[in-house]
Amino acid sequence: MIQIQNLHHRYPDGTYALKGIHLTISKGEFILLCGPNGSGKTTLFRAMGGLLKPSEGSILINGFDAFKDSFQVRQRVGLVFQDPDCQIVGETVREDIAFGPENLGLTQKEVSERVNWAMEMMGLQGLSEKPCYLLSGGEKKRLAIAGVMAMKPEVILFDEPFSSLDYPGIQEVLRYMIHLHQEGHTLMVTTHDVEKVIAHITRMAILRHGEIQALGEPEHLVKGLSQFGVRPPCYVLLGKEKMTWLE
Ligand SMILES: Nc1ncnc2c1ncn2[C@@H]1O[C@H](COP(=O)(O)OP(=O)(O)OP(=O)(O)O)[C@@H](O)[C@H]1O
Ligand SMILES: [Mg+2]
Numbered sequence: 001m002i003q004i005q006n007l008h009h010r011y012p013d014g015t016y017a018l019k020g021i022h023l024t025i026s027k028g029e030f031i032l033l034c035g036p037n038g039s040g041k042t043t044l045f046r047a048m049g050g051l052l053k054p055s056e057g058s059i060l061i062n063g064f065d066a067f068k069d070s071f072q073v074r075q076r077v078g079l080v081f082q083d084p085d086c087q088i089v090g091e092t093v094r095e096d097i098a099f100g101p102e103n104l105g106l107t108q109k110e111v112s113e114r115v116n117w118a119m120e121m122m123g124l125q126g127l128s129e130k131p132c133y134l135l136s137g138g139e140k141k142r143l144a145i146a147g148v149m150a151m152k153p154e155v156i157l158f159d160e161p162f163s164s165l166d167y168p169g170i171q172e173v174l175r176y177m178i179h180l181h182q183e184g185h186t187l188m189v190t191t192h193d194v195e196k197v198i199a200h201i202t203r204m205a206i207l208r209h210g211e212i213q214a215l216g217e218p219e220h221l222v223k224g225l226s227q228f229g230v231r232p233p234c235y236v237l238l239g240k241e242k243m244t245w246l247e
Contacts, residue, residue: 001025001026001027001061001062001155001186002023002024002025002048002059002060002061002155002186003023003024003025003058003059003060004021004022004023004024004025004044004048004057004058004059005022005057005058005059005060006020006021006022006056006057006058007020007021007022007044007047007054007056007057007058007059008020008021008054008055008056008057009040009043009047009052009054009055009056009210010055016210017040017043017210018040018043018044018047018054018210019209019210019211020057020211021044021057021210021211021212022212023205023212023215025186025188026186027154027184027186028181028184028185028186029186029187029202029203030177030181030186030187030188030189030200030201030202030203031187031188031189031201031202031203031204031205032188032189032190032191032194032197032198032201032203032204032205032218033045033188033189033190033204033205033207034190034191034192034194034204034205034206034207034225034228034230035206035207035208035228035229035230036208036228036229036230039207039208039209039210039229040207040209040210041159041190041207042082042159042190043210044207045079045157045159045188045190046079047059047066047067048061048066048077048079048155048157048188049066049073049074049077049078049079049157050066050067050069050070050073050074050077051079052067053067054067061073061076061077061155062076062154064076075104075153076153076154076155077153077154077155077156077157078100078148078151078153078155078156078157079148079156079157079159080144080145080148080156080157080158080159080161081144081159082159082160082163082190084137084140084141084143084144085140087144087147088132088140088143088144088147090132091131091132092128092129092130092131092132093119093124093127093128093129093130093132093135093143094115094119094128094129096132096143096147097114097115097118097119097124097143097146097147097150098111098112098115098150099147100147100148100150100151101114101115101150101151104151114150114151114152115150117149117150118146118147118149118150119146121146121149121172121176122142122143122145122146122149122172122176123142123168123169123172124139124142124143124146127139137164138164138165138166138169140164141161141163141164141165141169142165142169142172145158145161145173145176149176153185154185154186155185155186155187155188156180156185156186156187156188157187157188157189158173158177158187158188158189158190159190160190160191160192161173161189161191162191162193162196170196170245171245171246174196174197174200174245174246175246177189177197177200178200178246181200189201192230192231193231194222194225194230194231194232194233195233195234195235195243195245196245198218198222198233198242198243199242199243199244199246200244201218202217203215203216203217203218204216204217204218204221206221206225206228206230208228208229213228214228222236223236
């Protein structure tokens with residue numbers, strides 16, 4: 001479903017952020033992308049979402065080139081930005097969530113159903129008419145996720161979705177991810193807190209200095225994470241077997 005070949009990216013100031021990424025992702029996978037600050041995670045997601053023209057190499061999503069066929073790719077790939085302020089475009093919560101489904105050409109009734117559903121999923125019902133700029137940090141994060149949810153894209157890239165969320169918020173996002181995964185969507189998530197998702201992912205990739213330095217099943221990689229600058233989950237540090245945040 002997603003084929004990334006020999007992907008390099010150099011920013012105009014010379015920063016060499018991605019250095020030859022190769023990655024093939026099948027439909028329905030749930031992949032954790034982890035790595036230290038500045039390792040290239042957000043750059044890779046932006047390239048996959050068609051928001052950045054890579055210096056070299058290609059990304060194909062269902063056969064469409066992520067950058068050249070950006071119209072088709074934006075209908076299929078949803079990106080939850082690390083910084084919600086980069087994503088919020090509407091004046092009020094309701095208007096902001098409606099923006100994506102309206103652009104998909106849905107009817108007013110369908111748009112309204114999706115908006116109500118996404119607000120309910122992310123616990124935003126009481127805030128529907130509130131101006132977005134007055135929201136708290138965690139509420140903005142919920143709104144950014146709701147906006148992508150309302151578009152129901154085949155592929156969703158979550159860039160640090162748990163940052164600034166409270167415990168119920170983290171659980172809601174996790175439940176939503178698991179639900180999407182069960183429905184056959186393809187998911188990728190970045191987080192510095194591996195333990196939040198480890199019990200639910202199918203594969204993990206470790207990015208460092210713009211290269212994928214390890215790729216495989218979580219059980220195989222989880223004990224060696226610290227050598228890549230990634231904190232192992234608490235249960236590994238405590239010598240326990242497995243852990244989920246959903247109990
Ligand atoms: N617009 C830009 N111009 C120049 N350099 C950039 C730009 N955006 C990112 N970089 C650099 O590219 C590298 C990768 O950044 P990126 O944001 O992809 O890292 P990341 O893995 O998402 O980090 P974090 O965990 O902090 O979110 C960093 O060295 C960063 O300074
Ligand atoms: Mg980032």
